[in-house]
Amino acid sequence: MATETGPILDVRNIYKRFGGVQALDDVSMNLYPGEVVALAGDNGAGKSTLIKAISGVYRADEGEIVLAGEPVHFASPEAARGAGIETIYQDLALADNLSIGANIFLGREPMRNMFGFLPVLDRRKMAAAAKETMARLDFHVSRLEAPVGRFSGGQRQAVAIGRAIYWNARVLIMDEPTAALGVPEQRKVLSLVQTLKTQGQGVIFISHNLHDIFAVADRIFVLRRGQLAGERRIEDTNPDEVVRLMVGG
Amino acid sequence: MSASSAAAPGTGAKPNAGLAWLARIAELRAWLFLLILVVFFETWAQVAYGVTFFGSSYNLQSIAVFAVAPLLLALGSTFVIISGGIDLSIGFVMGLSAVVAAHGVNIAGHWLSPFPAMLVGIVAGLLVTLVPGKINGLLIAKLNIPPFIGTLGMFGVARGVAFLIAGGTTVPVSNHWFASLGNDRIFGLPYVVLVTVLFLIGMHYLLSQTRFGQHTYALGANEQATIRAGIDVDRLKQRLYMLSAFCAGIGGVLYAARFTAGAAQAGEPLLLDSIAAVVIGGASLFGGSGTVFGTVAGSLVIAVIQYGLVFINVEPFWQFVAVGCVIIISVLVDQTQRRFTER
Numbered sequence: 006m007a008t009e010t011g012p013i014l015d016v017r018n019i020y021k022r023f024g025g026v027q028a029l030d031d032v033s034m035n036l037y038p039g040e041v042v043a044l045a046g047d048n049g050a051g052k053s054t055l056i057k058a059i060s061g062v063y064r065a066d067e068g069e070i071v072l073a074g075e076p077v078h079f080a081s082p083e084a085a086r087g088a089g090i091e092t093i094y095q096d097l098a099l100a101d102n103l104s105i106g107a108n109i110f111l112g113r114e115p116m117r118n119m120f121g122f123l124p125v126l127d128r129r130k131m132a133a134a135a136k137e138t139m140a141r142l143d144f145h146v147s148r149l150e151a152p153v154g155r156f157s158g159g160q161r162q163a164v165a166i167g168r169a170i171y172w173n174a175r176v177l178i179m180d181e182p183t184a185a186l187g188v189p190e191q192r193k194v195l196s197l198v199q200t201l202k203t204q205g206q207g208v209i210f211i212s213h214n215l216h217d218i219f220a221v222a223d224r225i226f227v228l229r230r231g232q233l234a235g236e237r238r239i240e241d242t243n244p245d246e247v248v249r250l251m252v253g254g
Numbered sequence: 255m256s257a258s259s260a261a262a263p264g265t266g267a268k269p270n271a272g273l274a275w276l277a278r279i280a281e282l283r284a285w286l287f288l289l290i291l292v293v294f295f296e297t298w299a300q301v302a303y304g305v306t307f308f309g310s311s312y313n314l315q316s317i318a319v320f321a322v323a324p325l326l327l328a329l330g331s332t333f334v335i336i337s338g339g340i341d342l343s344i345g346f347v348m349g350l351s352a353v354v355a356a357h358g359v360n361i362a363g364h365w366l367s368p369f370p371a372m373l374v375g376i377v378a379g380l381l382v383t384l385v386p387g388k389i390n391g392l393l394i395a396k397l398n399i400p401p402f403i404g405t406l407g408m409f410g411v412a413r414g415v416a417f418l419i420a421g422g423t424t425v426p427v428s429n430h431w432f433a434s435l436g437n438d439r440i441f442g443l444p445y446v447v448l449v450t451v452l453f454l455i456g457m458h459y460l461l462s463q464t465r466f467g468q469h470t471y472a473l474g475a476n477e478q479a480t481i482r483a484g485i486d487v488d489r490l491k492q493r494l495y496m497l498s499a500f501c502a503g504i505g506g507v508l509y510a511a512r513f514t515a516g517a518a519q520a521g522e523p524l525l526l527d528s529i530a531a532v533v534i535g536g537a538s539l540f541g542g543s544g545t546v547f548g549t550v551a552g553s554l555v556i557a558v559i560q561y562g563l564v565f566i567n568v569e570p571f572w573q574f575v576a577v578g579c580v581i582i583i584s585v586l587v588d589q590t591q592r593r594f595t596e597r
Contacts, residue, residue: 082482083484098476098478098479098482098483099476099479100471100472100475100476100479100480100542101475101476101542102471102472102474102475102542102543103468103471103472103475107468107472111468111469111472111479111480111483111485112469112480112483112484112485113483113484114465114468116465123459124463124464125459125463125464126463126464126465126468154475
C-alpha cells in the first residue's frame with residue numbers, strides 16, 4: 006500500500022438516479038487513513054445511497070471510486086468487502102449462537118489435523134485470534150467460548166468491527182452505530198471509533214446524532230437532496246452551522 | 255443489559271456465571287430426564303416386582319434396539335432443525351428406502367451370492383434417499399418454499415412411491431446375511447446398535463468439528479449473516495436435506511434387515527418421535543441450537559418411557575401421555591432459560 010500521503014478512499018463526482026429522483030448529484034468525498042469522516046444529512050439526503058455506492062450495493066451512473074490509488078468498480082458487496090471496504094450494519098450480521106472467534110472466522114474457519122489425519126476446527130486458533138482482536142479494540146473478554154448473543158450491544162458491535170479489521174478492512178463504514186444503544190454503550194462505541202482511528206483505520210461514520218459526530222469525527226460531509234451541501238473540518242465548524250447546511254438556508 | 259455495561263471499555267464482556275450455569279443445565283436437560291426415568295422405573299420394578307430393570311442386560315439391549323430407528327431419523331433432523339428448518343418427509347423416505355433395499359437384495363440375489371446381493375440392496379436403499387433429499391433441498395433453497403410445506407409435500411410423494419414400489423404390501427427378503435445384520439450380535443452387541451453408534455459418532459464429528467456443522471449453526475441463528483460471510487447457503491441447505499434423507503435411509507435399511515421385509519409405512523410412527531427426540535435433546539425449533547449427544551439422550555428418553563411402561567405393565571397408551579409431557583416440559587425449560595440468558 007503506497008498511500009502514505011494520499012486518501013485511502015476517493016469518491017469523485019458520483020451521480021446516481023432512481024427513476025425521476027436524482028439521489029446523488031455530483032457528490033465527491035474522500036477519506037484518509039487514520040481519519041474519521043462523518044456523513045450527515047436529513048432522511049433522504051443521499052447518505053445511504055452514497056455508502057451503498059461505495060460498498061458495492063449500487064453502481065453509480067457516473068463518477069469514479071478510487072481505493073488506495075486504484076480506480077475500482079464493484080459488481081457486488083462481496084467484491085467491495087474483498088477489496089477491504091467493510092460496512093458494519095446495525096443488525097450486526099453476527100451469528101448469536103457462535104463464539105467471538107467463530108464469528109470472526111465464519112466462512113473461513115481454520116482447520117487442524119487431529120491424530121495427524123482427521124481435520125477438525127481449530128478452536129484454539131479462533132479463540133486466540135478473538136482475544137487478540139478484541140484486545141486491539143480495548144475490549145478484554147474473559148469468556149471466549151461464550152456465544153456472542155450473551156454479550157451487550159456495544160460488545161457485539163466490537164465483535165463485528167473486530168471481524169472486519171481481522172480480515173484487513175481498510176475502510177470501515179459504520180451506519181448509525183450508536184442507535185439502539187444505551188448511553189454507556191454509546192460511549193464505548195465512540196471510544197472504539199477513536200481506537201480505530203489511532204490504529205490508522207479509515208472510518209466513515211454515519212449518524213443522526215451531532216453530538217456523536219463532534220465527539221469522534223475529523224471532518225464532516227453534509228448532504229442535502231443528493232448534493233454535497235458542504236465539507237468542514239470539525240474544529241472549524243459548530244453544530245449550528247451543520248444544521249443550517251443540512252436543512253438549507 | 256448486564257450490570258458491567260456502565261464500566262469503561264476494556265472491563266466489560268463478562269456474561270454472568272450463574273446464567274451460564276442455568277444455560278448449561280438446560281442444555282443437559284435430556285440427560286436429567288433420563289436419570290429421573292431410570293430412577294423411577296428401577297424403583298418401581300424393585301418395589302412392585304422385586305426385580306431390577308436397568309440391571310438386566312436384556313432390558314438394556316431391548317431399549318437400545320428400540321431406540322435405533324427413531325434415533326437415526328432424529329440424527330438427520332438434528333442438523334435440519336439446528337439450521338432452522340424441518341424435514342417431515344423422513345418418515346416415508348425411510349419406508350421408501352426399506353422397500354428399495356428389500357427389492358434390491360432380492361433382485362441382486364438372482365445373479366449374485368447372498369453377501370454381495372445384500373451390499374447391492376443396502377447401497378440401493380441408501381442411494382434412493384438422495385433423490386427426495388435433493389428435491390427437498392432444491393425446493394427449499396432455490397424456490398424458497400417453507401421447509402414445513404416442501405417436506406410435507408415430499409412426505410406424500412415418498413409415501414405414494416414407496417407403496418407403489420412395494421406393490422401395496424410388504425416386501426419379504428430372503429438373505430441370511432441381511433437377516434443376520436438386522437438380528438445378530440457381536441460381543442453381545444446387536445449389529446444394528448453397533449452401526450448406529452458408529453454412525454452417530456460420525457455425525458457428532460460432522461456437527462461439532464467441521465465447517466459444515468459450524469455453518470449449520472450459523473444458518474439457524476442468522477441466515478443473513480451466513481450469506482454475508484460468503485457461505486453458499488443454497489448449497490448448504492441442499493446438503494442438509496440430503497443428509498437428513500440419508501439418515502432416514504440408514505434407518506430404512508436397518509429396518510428391512512431387522513424384520514427381513516421392506517414396508518412403506520416403516521417410518522410413519524417414528525416421524526414425530528424423532529422430532530420429539532431432537533427437541534427433548536435440547537435443540538430449538540427456531541434453529542441455532544442442539545447437539546448430537548442431546549438427541550441421543552432425547553431418543554433414549556423416549557425409548558425408556560416406551561419400554562419402561564410396558565415393563566411395569568402400565569397400559570401402553572400412557573406412553574403417548576408421558577412422551578407428550580416430556581416434550582412440553584422440555585420446551586418450557588428451554589424458553590425459561592432463554593428468557594434469563596438472552597438480553
